Amino acid sequence: MENEKVTVNINGCNYEVGAGLNVLEACRSVGVEVPFFCYHPKLKVAGSCRMCLVTIGTPARDRATGELLKKEDGSPEISWMPKPAIACGTKVSQNMHVVTDSEFIKSCRESVLEFLLLNHPLDCPICDKAGECKLQEYANTFGRGESRYIENKNVKPKKVMVAGKIMMDSQRCIECSRCIRFCREFIGRSTFSFTKRGSKTEISVYPNSDNDSNYLLNVVDGCPVGALTEKAFRFKMRTWFLKVTDSICGESSAGINVRVWSRNGKIYRITPRRNDAVNDMWMTDSGRYIHYRFEAKNRMSVARIDSSPCDLGYAAERCLEILKLGKVAIVANAWQSVEEMFLMKRLADACGAKIYMISHVGADDGKLLSADRTPNMRGAFLTGLLDSYPPKDFKGLGAAIDAGEVGTVLCFREDLKDFGLEQKQLKAANIIYCGALENNISASAKICIPLRTEFEKNGSWVNRQFRIQKFNMAVQAPENTFADIDFLSFLLSELEGSHFDAPSAEDVRAEMAKSIVAMKDAVHIPASGLPLDSSQFASVDFPEEDAMHYSRQKK
Amino acid sequence: MAAKETRIIYRHIGADAWNASIDKYLSDGGYSILSETVRRPREELCAEMEKSKLRGRGGAGFPCGMKWKFLDRKSGKPIYLVCNADESEPGTCKDRLLIYQDPHQIIEGIMCASYAINAAQAFIYIRGEYINGYRILMNAIEEARKKNFVGKNICGSDYSCEITVTRGAGCYVCGEETGLLSSLSGDRAYPRIKPPYFPAVMGLYDCPTAVNNVETLCWVPQIFKMGGEAFSKMGNPLDPGTHIWGVSGLVQKPGRYEIETGACTLGELLYDLCGGPLAGRRFKAVIPGGSSMKILRWDEKFSIKDKDGAQKEVRTEDIPLDADSFMKCGTAIGSCGIIVMDNTVDMVEALANLNQFYAHESCGQCTPCREGTMWMSRITKRICEGWGREEDVALLKSVADNMCGRTICALGEGAAWPTQSNVSKFKEEYYEKIRRQKKVGGQARLDNNSYRLI
Structure with missing residues (x-):
């Protein structure tokens, strides 16, 4: 069919x-x-x-x-x-x-546009939708250019706040009913509705009621005009100034395809990108604000040794020396790209280290926010970092420190203190913390290496469907930060003796395709991602529930 | 031809000592057809209906037998029958009399039709304003249920069917069948797009549904009784039966007249039965079928083919009263509500009145009707208030043209046709009014604000 x-x-x-x-x-x-x-x-x-x-x-x-x-x-x-x-x-x-x-169809379009513009306020100069507004675009292409309407325009409510995150302007509305249908069909609840009749029809919401939903902002993307605008983006930036980068949402293992809109190194908004196999055209509201995590005030901006700032290269050298002492444990995380995990695995092999990971599990909403709140847990399985679903905390690592098996912990991103390590265990080992953000252990770590966020690097993640998807660098990383791949390959070249200097994500994927069977086709990943063979992980107990385009594997 | 009434559906209306009770109806042989009908095979009944060529009386004139034939009987879903009693077309109130004075005839019709199409449930969607009609119907259904004409095992057969009466909330689009179904299923009364929402396939609750007008359903027992063949020979063969003409406006005796199709002409109806124009006035224009149909000038001439195929020229008053003839004259009988206007009527103000109605009643779902009705209404209002421009005449026509045929339901056309026909047939009157008011100028225009609605 x-x-x-x-x-x-x-x-x-x-x-x-x-x-x-x-x-x-x-x-x-x-x-x-x-x-x-x-x-x-x-x-x-x-x-x-x-x-x-x-x-x-x-x-x-x-x-x-x-x-x-x-x-x-x-x-x-x-x-x-x-x-x-x-x-x-x-x-x-x-x-x-x-x-x-035909001329007839042209006249049909012209008349529909004329009708739509009769009561439209034409406030494009102050409208956030300008530049990506269907009405504006079509009026330009198919419209008649001038109005024959001399009567007064209808006046409808403007500036109505919906659920604290959407500003609704009924006057701009062209009554397309997309928002109504989205809420009814996807969220499963009528949030928006038409009231009144004829030309006075206006889009409205239930006043004084809880209209919130974690998917509500999709109506802003769906709105063909500026009737529904996102409060967080309102009056912040003209859309035509923004650079668009295709990326993947790191909020959960759903792997929502997104676009990142940025200018001069600042991310202004994140919107969903269509992928019929993953997220259709939707994304969560919480995923739209995920870049707030990486705001400057939380960033680790400079390399430190024993809490005093130092040169990045020097810190890396020191790090290498400590690793060479042996008794190393590596704490990996599932926000790292598949490429980084691949290098991580080689690093672990090179210095004989054991890899510890923890799971970050939340409530599954059965749609696009999956239980696993990390984007790349499947990647850890594929690259061999894991063979069973990881525990919730680092008790195992703590026991190893207590037993004296571990003298150095090379920790990526994870907050050891929050997840089960006690103060004395932290003291007992040399902690090397590598991450983009400050956290509980970065203050006390022996060496701190500032890394980049997922918006500042290229890579790929494997989502809950075992679909490998590429994310691209949206904004320039601050100076004095290492890309994870560069840092890992630097350590590897010294420890393994391999000449593997500053590779790109593509280089690593090419390498990976040679050694990992499931990844053999994953050198060039199409924009819609590439489903990988997951049969060898059928026995793993993943926490995700059945959801949109995903069904839990039968055991 | 002398104009005379043939009262079949209206046989009880206004009759001496008649009331809406079931005893009266039974004493006149009521429900006898139903008790015979439930013992006849359904295929036969549907075939009778098809043979009868009965055209729906709601306005579109779609053959009722075809409507029933299109019902999706293979889907396994229940079939519903909906009686459309949401009579809201301006100039039409034929169903109202039936509901108020002869409810049992409607109930018998509904039950006969329900049996014929094997409906699981019948609904009556009654106009919200007919509050008493609602009470009368509820009462009549209760009476009929007690006598076993509604409910379980009707007249001793194994067929059971309930009737539910639902009141509208006062909305013109509820008369449109898909709009009615949306409203009946609890949504906003938005007409649905076809495809896929053909009522015969995806009607009420997405089940096959037959939506029939009150008058059409009243015909059903009559046709089952006399046979489809006999019915189809009654009056004009292309539009058999009778029509109930509701004449309103400026005539001596406005009212409802049931006339066999083609039995008399428009002129005969208006002069002989309705007594002609008011004293000292002349007829000027007639809207033949509820306000949505195209207006006819009284002095208009049409060239139509008669039965023998010969072209002949007819005046408006010579048009025979049947659907076919009006169609040939470029208009339609719609719901047979004739609105008569005489020489005292200002056509611009008449149109302003109609446009205001459509602007108020447009459901607001699709763009051309939502914005177009409002625009036309504002233009005509402005002309009436004395601020017309000469280009407004062409503009009105253009707006109406842009609406016509581009909307979801037929009401887009229904709202555009009055303007289209009115403006093109009475163009001079518009220019004259605009020029006259321009001369008056200034303050006088403002004083003229309180224009008269007919």
Whole structure:
């Protein structure tokens, strides 16, 4: 069914398009643009904006015999529908004829835009949506340029706060009902609704009630105009000044595909990126603010030895010396990319160290916030850091220190103190802390190496579906920080004696593909990610529940 | 042809010593057809309906037999019957009399139809303003239930069906069948897009549903009694049966007149039965089928083909009273609510009145109707208030054209047609009014603000 094709004639040319598509998607798939407002690929069809009107014809049949009628030249006779039809609500069929570029269709679009703009406040200069507003874009492309409307515009409520994070402006609203449908279909609750009737129709929410949901901000992305704007991003930056980087959300093992919008090293917002196999077009609200974790005040900005700042290279040298003493334990974390984990495994082998990891588990919401709150636990299995799901704390590491088996702990990111190590155990071992943020042990660690955040480096994570997905560097790292890969490869080149100097993530992946069977195809990862073979981990007890595009493996 | 009434559906309306009780209805042979019907095979009944060529009386004139035939009987889902009693078209109040004076005829019709399509449940969606009608229907259903005409094992057969009466909340779009179904299932009364929401396939609660007008359902027992063949020979074969013409506006005797289709002409109805125009006035225009249909000038001439295929020229008053003839004249009978306007009526103000209605009643779901009705209403209001511009005439026409045929439901056309026809047929009157008011100018315009609504 999926690969079935039908022939559709669009503007006089025959195209092969997927059967079961609607006309709008079919036109898009062959590069014919059909403008739309209310249609959303992941929501039910409303068909209310009337922007996607096209003329549709189907092969005519003889009424009596049911046979296809032919013209004199043998081509099929087409019976055209008397009225234009909505492209979003019509499914393609064999030999359907579609016209999207006639004068009539142009006039349809022009009139719909004129109607929509009658009561639109046209406050683009102060509207946050400007630059990515469908209405603005289409008014420019398909509109008539000037208004024939001389009456007063309708006045509707502006600046209505929704759940403390969305600013709602009913006057800008074009009544596309995307937000209503999203809340009903995805969140499962009616948050937004229309009130009043006719031209006075306005979008509204239940006043004085808890409208909050961890997915509410998706309506802001879905809103084709500036009726719903995100409070945190409001009036902060014009969208056209922002650089967009494709990335992955590190909030949980769901591996939501995101776009990071930044300027001059500052991240302004994070929005979801479409991936039909992972997150469709949605993301959690909490994931949008994950970059707040890495605000400057929390950052570890300089390398330190015994709490006094020093040169980064010198700190790394000292670190190497301590590692060479042996009795090393490595604390890895599942925020590290697969590439870093691969090097970590080699580092552990090189200095005979044991690897300790802990799990970060929270409540699973059955959608896009999974129980495992780390993005790359599956990567640790693939690279061989783990063979069973890790415990919740470092009791095992503590016991090893007590037993005198461990003299040095090379700790990446994790806060040992919060997760089970006691003060005397921390004192008993040399702690080398490597991470982007300050935490409880960074103050007392022997050596502190500042590393980079996931927004400052390239790499890939393996999500709960065992899909490897690439994230890219969105902002420049501050000076005096090490990329994890550089730091690890520096240690490795000294300890292993291998010449493995400052590789890129791609280099490491190429190396990885040679030695890890499941990763053999993962050198070049497509934008939508690459599913990996997970059969060897079928017995691992992962904590995630069944959710969107994910079902727990049957044991 | 002399104009005369043929009262079949309206046989009891206004009759001496008649009331809405079941005893009266039974004394006139009521429910006898139902008790016969439930013993006949369903296929036969549906075939009778198809043979009868009965056209729906709600306004669109869709053949009722076809509607029943399209019902998806294979889906395994229950089939519902909905009686559309949300009569809100301006100029129409034919169903109201039936509900108030002859509710048992409706109930018998509903039960006959429910049996024929094997409906699991029947609904009556009644206009919110008909509060007494609601009470009367509830009372009548209770009476019928006691006599075993509604409920379990109707008339001793193994067929059971309940009737639920639901009141609307006063909304014009609820008369549109998919809007009605949305409202009935508890949502906002938004008409649904077709495809996929054809009521016969995905109607009420996404189950196959037949939505029929009150008058149509009243015809059902009559057709089952006389047979589809006999019915189809009654009146004009393309539109058999009778129509209940609700004449309102400026005539001597406005009222409801049930007339066999094609039996008389518009002129005969208005002059002979309705007594002609008020003293000293002339007819100027007629809206033939509720306010949404295109207006006809009284002095208009049409070239239509008659039964023998010969072209002939007819005046408005010569148009025979059937769906087909009005269709040929570029309008439609809709719900048969004739609105008559005479030479005292200002067409601009008449249109302003209608446009205000549509702007108020547009459901606001799809763009052209939501914004277009409001815009047209504001333009006509402005002209009436004395601030018209000459370009407004073309603008009105253009806005109406931009709405027509581009909306989800038929009400987009229903709102555009009055403007389209009014503006093109009475263009001079618009220019004249605009020019006249321009001359008056200044303060006088402001004083003229309180315009008269018909």
